Amino acid sequence: MEKEKRNNLIMTFIAIALVYLVVFILELTLRPTSIVFTVLRKGAIYSLVAVSMNLLNGFTGLFSLGQAGFMLLGAYTYAILTIPTEVKQSDRVYRYYDAVINFDTGVFVALIAAGLVAAFFAFLIGLPVLRLKSDYLAIATLGFAEIIRAIFQWDVLGPLTNGANLLREFKDLSRITLPFSDIPFPPTLFVFIVAGVCILLVVLLINSSYGRAFKAIRDDEVAAEAMGINLFKHKEMSFVISSFFAGISGALLAMFQYTVQAQQFRTMLTYEILLIVVIGGIGSISGSCIASFLYIALSEWWLRGLDMGTFLGINAPELFRSGFRRLVFSVIIMIIVLFFSKGIMGDKEISFERMKHLFRKKRKAKGADA
Amino acid sequence: MKNLLELEHVTMQFGGVVAVNDLSMHVDENEIVALIGPNGAGKTTAFNCITGVYEPSNGKISYDGKCIIANHPSGKMAKLYAGKEHEMYLGGKVLAPTPDEITKLGIARTFQNIRLFKSMNVFDNVLTAMHVRAKANLFSSVFRLSWKEEKEMRDATEKLLKEQNLWEMRAEEATSLPYGLQRRLEIARALATRPKLLLLDEPAAGMNPQETQELASFIKEIKERYGLTVLMIEHHMDLVMNISDRIYVLDFGSLIAEGTPEEVQSNQRVIDAYLGVAENV
Structure with a gap:
């Protein structure tokens, strides 16, 4: 039993290592502008934020819709910290304001800071908001995200946030180098490593004693409390950690997009992530990851033809014109939500044990047919 | 024998309804104590007061010699208050721990409807x-x-x-x-x-006689094995009479009797509470 478990763990690690190897090889061989990289990068970023949302919604049972707000905090923190000092002093970015933050930090420090700033705000907001339940919590966090977006565009904060203008020229994906050198770091691999480490941390958390306490709160608050689990403390913990990773994914999104503007972090973004969580399965980390790659691949790549005039070899520019993709996409989502409401994975995780089980079942079924 | 849990004049009032009225009781170390009474007598409410789910309107609860919960009617409740001993704890400190803090002290509980x-x-x-x-x-x-x-x-x-x-x-x-x-x-x-003190809320609910028998020996067994003190709410009289050292009887929120199983069984007020009183026509 123990041995089998260990074998499965080793197999999982090998599989993950293989994924990273494939990403690395793709990056060496394919054209850097290939759509594959867009899908992989954005997919990895969305995986991270979906996992962070799943930690809150799926594992702690808190229905929060503040993810876009925390991503915005992360993205801005990262961008502001990594715009080089000379750019800040020139008027290339801060054209109408004098930048207050007159220094720049490395990528690593800025990423951590992005998480910490989001976590700090989550801590403050959590104090009043986490005493609310279900829908009310969702409304409060949604409101927070909108307020943050409005505040960041306020021109009084201009010296910090550049008002409603774009932030750019920070260390985006094309400017990452290996530490202490000028050799560029493969950007997709970078996104994968950061997202992978963060997701690994979440997995470790969920399987720890605290993770079990979170699940207990989700299952039954009254019983959890009677078992000595302090509801508020653990909810706050989960909220802060989730926001920390949302902040980091916001920073990654900023790196991916090359520019940051508060406008981008609309409620729509939160709904997209919520959708990914639901499609992947509420309470399943691997489900969230699979769903985010699928979602991004569909919306950015496979269904693109629906907007461009040709789809699956059918050329119908009258029908397949701009906006049609969204229509088809909505229908697909409706079908998923209506008929597969448990999502791809339910609340289970993908594992070799389960796959073996599945294969065995199939083989048995085949044997029965013959 | 040492007092492990002590309730002094505990009153729980919801709006105008006094669910538990001036309940004083104590549980000694290594005892099995039962809290019985007809439906709606306030047994589970008393439990919820002990475990911190409700904040009692008035009274004091001590555990292991230390006061853990204390309250007195204040604010709106001071005007509404319909229980006894209104003045007793006025001006005293208020202690209202959350259920998890109570659990940390060593009081564990189960639920009437399994959770x-x-x-x-x-x-x-x-x-x-x-x-x-x-x-x-x-x-x-x-x-x-x-x-x-x-x-x-x-x-x-x-x-x-x-x-x-x-x-x-x-x-x-x-x-x-x-x-x-x-x-x-x-x-x-x-x-x-x-825990040192285990609170069981109707452990035999929905069990057949044989299962109830097993439960009785089970409770005795865990009490011995883990050195527990047990306070339980129960409706199965054979279970209660079989294993409890002492029994408290509640009716309409008030304590109407206490004592050993034999004493309680022969108490006229208890019989009246369970069977009803014939009205003099």
């Missing part, structure tokens, strides 16, 4: 309850620096499940167990918080 963690298997249900005694902080827990403690928790869970004869079903979903075993698992989960 297991639905998504978890039997093993994880018990393991989760060990969290309250874990010393690891978030950081050491995530990075597995406290793996020793984690292993201890797992071993303790294994030991507990074996003692409770639940080890064979450890991988099964908690809610898929037969009813009697779910009760037993709930008690095992409560034991995992390492």
